[in-house]
Amino acid sequence: MDAQPFFDSLSDATRRRILALLQGEGELCVCELVAALGLPQPKISRHLAVMREAGLIAMRREGTWIFYRLHPELPLWAYRILEIAGRDAAESESGADRVRLAGMADRPIRCCG
Template sequence: MNEQFFFESLSDETRRRILVLILKHEELCVCELFQALDVPQPKVSRHLAVLREAVVLAQRREGLWVYYRINPLLPTWAYRTLEQMVQGCGDLELFLSDSKRLDEMPNRPVRCCA
């Protein structure tokens, strides 16, 4: 666990939006994320790559879909930091509308064995 990468990964708003959504929903796939955030897919993929390289997120492939979740090996202090971030950001307008778009999204992929 490299704290430099960890804190850098929190310094971007798009990445915080991704993390908050995943913390609220356990596990989400790329198509859910970029539609909830309403940003281009390559943009979300790049930020997911940053979060993967920082070992903050883990990924899992299921057919065509790739699901992202918080890395279960994240140290306790780092996980608690993420929880505090949700406290600080989760109720802001921008983050709430992400959740709303996700809830209203049609054709969300169905996990067969999540």
């Protein structure tokens, strides 16, 4: 993994919020991220594309749903940095993001997660 795109991805607050949610939940679809962050779908999708291109996240399709998770082959140093950043995010806006996600009605059901 190239460190520059990794750190570039972390430079954006929205992407850090997405990563914190993925760390806590394991896997989320775009609709869940939209509900949790309160941002429009195109903006969320663009941030996901940046992180996918950087190698931070992976996706899988299940029917019409696309689910995102941290890339399973991230190097150990990247996991450690995300863990530290996630702890800090838990005390900031990410707490409110988790509350909104927990209150989301009709969350997609995962058969293979």
